[in-house]
Amino acid sequence: MNEERIVEGVVLILVLLGTGITLISSLGVIRLPDVYTRAHATTKSATLGILCILLGTFVHFAYFHEIVSVRLLLGIVFVFLTAPVAGHMVIRSAHRSGVPLADISVQDMLKDDLERMAKQSEQDRSETADAKPGAQGGAESPEREEPAGGDSGQSGERERSEDSDPSKRESGETGPSV
């Protein structure tokens, strides 16, 4: 009898702890200013809260019913593996489709890196384009124009940040695939 009380207490502590952590993450959802900071609240602390609740459920069924539920263990592993991946995908798509940062944020290192890489690839392309007509003659010039034009269209696409129309983006998007 006493032992059952202890296990019930453990289950209750795990479930209530998970509920508290989930409530704190909801507080973060209300209070934080933009989607990038809100992702901290939803992908990390909500996952921890749900894992605590599922662990409590597992302990309850393992003790009171003597069922070691493999489905529940699979659910725990699946939630633990997929929640960070899903959050990463959403935030990457948000940054690429140009969701603005909050006004109080001071640095966007990914944007700086993307601009630097675009500038570098432009430089490489112009170097090869300069080398090309000397070796192969002026007959190649229409083909030389094409990749430079495509590239400027791509960087212009990335600059036009507020655009949320998928049909416009579909035509011009040439970003690297996953």
Next chain:
Amino acid sequence: MFDALLLLSLFGLTISVGIALYRIFHRSSTISDRVLLLDSLSFIIIGMVAIVSIYLDTVAFLEVILLIGILAFMSTIALSRFIERGVVIERRTDR
């Protein structure tokens, strides 16, 4: 006592669902916000199903946990790919 505290934590998760729905339907949230919060909403619903299965003392709902988890992951990936480039399944002829 045990059942009452389980109902209390179910109530707390209901408040979380309400907050997530408020942020989803809020006027100033972007489409990425909504996808992120639908993902977190499905995780909260997983927790609610787990608590309900303790409360009703049955193992019948444990498949539902795994199923909601898989569906939430797939739909989040599909929606974020759609936001990113306008297509979900990419063929070579689309590019």
